[in-house]
Amino acid sequence: MPASKIALDFLDFCEKQTSAQVIEDRFVSTLQALGYEYVACASHVDPLRPRPGGVSVLNYPVPWVQHYSEADFARIDPVFLAARIMSSPFNWVDCLAKMRLSREQKRVLDEGALYGLSKGLTIPLRSPDVIPASCSLIAGSDGVDPLAMAHVLMIVIYGHGAMHRRLNPDALADPVVLPPRERECLTLAGCGKSDWVIGEVLGVNWRTAHNAIERAKKRYGVSSRVQAVVRAVFDGQIMVDDLTG
Amino acid sequence: MIYIVSEENRRRFHHLLTEMHRQRKQVFIDKLKWRLEESAGLEIDSYDSHDAIYLIEAGTLTSDVSVSARLLPTVRPHLLSQQFADLCEEGLPAGPGVWEATRFCPAPDTPAGAPRRQMLGRMIAGIMETALLFGIEQVTYVADAALAPMALKVGWDVRALGAPRGEGRNRIQAFVASIDGAGLKRVREAFAITAPLTRFVPADLARAA
Numbered sequence: 461m462p463a464s465k466i467a468l469d470f471l472d473f474c475e476k477q478t479s480a481q482v483i484e485d486r487f488v489s490t491l492q493a494l495g496y497e498y499v500a501c502a503s504h505v506d507p508l509r510p511r512p513g514g515v516s517v518l519n520y521p522v523p524w525v526q527h528y529s530e531a532d533f534a535r536i537d538p539v540f541l542a543a544r545i546m547s548s549p550f551n552w553v554d555c556l557a558k559m560r561l562s563r564e565q566k567r568v569l570d571e572g573a574l575y576g577l578s579k580g581l582t583i584p585l586r587s588p589d590v591i592p593a594s595c596s597l598i599a600g601s602d603g604v605d606p607l608a609m610a611h612v613l614m615i616v617i618y619g620h621g622a623m624h625r626r627l628n629p630d631a632l633a634d635p636v637v638l639p640p641r642e643r644e645c646l647t648l649a650g651c652g653k654s655d656w657v658i659g660e661v662l663g664v665n666w667r668t669a670h671n672a673i674e675r676a677k678k679r680y681g682v683s684s685r686v687q688a689v690v691r692a693v694f695d696g697q698i699m700v701d702d703l704t705g
Numbered sequence: 706m707i708y709i710v711s712e713e714n715r716r717r718f719h720h721l722l723t724e725m726h727r728q729r730k731q732v733f734i735d736k737l738k739w740r741l742e743e744s745a746g747l748e749i750d751s752y753d754s755h756d757a758i759y760l761i762e763a764g765t766l767t768s769d770v771s772v773s774a775r776l777l778p779t780v781r782p783h784l785l786s787q788q789f790a791d792l793c794e795e796g797l798p799a800g801p802g803v804w805e806a807t808r809f810c811p812a813p814d815t816p817a818g819a820p821r822r823q824m825l826g827r828m829i830a831g832i833m834e835t836a837l838l839f840g841i842e843q844v845t846y847v848a849d850a851a852l853a854p855m856a857l858k859v860g861w862d863v864r865a866l867g868a869p870r871g872e873g874r875n876r877i878q879a880f881v882a883s884i885d886g887a888g889l890k891r892v893r894e895a896f897a898i899t900a901p902l903t904r905f906v907p908a909d910l911a912r913a914a
Contacts, residue, residue: 548745550746551746581745602719603719603720603723605722606719606723606753607749607753609744609747
C-alpha cells in the first residue's frame, strides 16, 4: 500500500476513536507498516514513570527500558537533549555527531545500540504540558522508503496530537488567559521586582500590582509567584526574553 | 556494481536510497551550497518520485554508496523543462524516448581528479546501459563548469542545446547525448570497462536465509 494511503487511513482512524489506547496500538502498527521496527513517542521522562496525561507510546525492547529506567538515563539521554534544541526532525547519526557528549551520554547511545536502537530518526514534538516530548523511530532490517518521510511526519505529529487530546479531553475547555495588567505585573515579578518597584514602573499603587499578581496566581491555581511566572512562560503569555530586561 | 532502482524494485533498496539522499544533502546543500530543501538530513526534491529511475553504485544492498544519479522521464515536468528551459535555445528534446539525467552525486569523500573522472565514466556507462535496456535514445543533462568538460570527453555522442549561462564555477550548460551501442563501446574502452556495470534486482527475489 502506498505511504500516502497508509497515512490518510491512520488520520481517518484517529478521528473516529475516543480511546487513546486504541490510537496507540494503531500508531505503532501504522509506523511498522512503513518499515519502522521501534517507536518511542513520549514526554522526556522515565518511561516506566509516565506523567498523568502525557503520551507514552513505546515498543523498545523491555530489558532496555528497564535498564534505562533504573539507570535514570532520561535525565541525560542525548536524543532528548537534541530534541529539545532542534526545531525540525533529525537523524541521530548526523545530529549527535555534532554535539559534545559526556562519557555517560555516549554510554546511553552505545548501550542502546546493543539492543538495536541506533541510526534513529527523531521528530521533536510540542507538547501542551510542560514536559518536552519527541518521537524516535528506528527502521527495521528492510529500511524505510525515503519518499515516505513526509507521510511519516504527518502520522507522528497528527497521532501525537490525537492521543494527547484523548488523554486530556478538558485541555481546551478552560485555558488561562492573563489580562494585560496581570501579565505586565507578573512579567516584572519574573524579573525579580518587588510590588513597590512594579507599582513605580507602571505608575500604579503597589497594592494594585500586588492584587494583579494574586489574581494571576489564582488563575493558575498556584501558591507562589515563581510558580505563576513559570506557568505563564510555558503558556507563552510571558516571553523568556521579556524576563531578561 | 550499479543497481538500477525503479518503481518495480525500489522496496528492496530503502537503505541505498536513504544513503543516496543523505549524500545528496551533504554534497549539494552542505558542500555546493545549492538552495534545496532538506528533511532530517535528506535532500529530496519534487522530482524524486516513484517514476524516477535511480542508478546507485554500491557493493551490496546495505553497503556504502560510492556514486548515484537520477533519471527522469521527459514526458512529465522535469528539471530542464521547469527550471532550465532558458538553456535550450534550439528546443528541448523530450518524449517517450528521452530521459533527463540529474543529481550526479559522487560520495562526499571522493577525492577530486582521477577517481571522480572514473566515477563519471562508470556512471555514464551505467546510464547508457540502462537507456539501451529501456529503449531510450537520448539523455539530456545540465552540467556545471566542472562537470561539462569531463562529460564531453567520455566518448558518448553529445551536443550542446544552447550557449552556457553564468560565470566561473556557476557556469551551466544543457546537453543532449545520443545513446547507441557504438557510443557505449567507446565509453567502455575509454574507462577500461570490460563487462556490464548495471544490475537489475527483481523485487520478489526470495530472501537469503
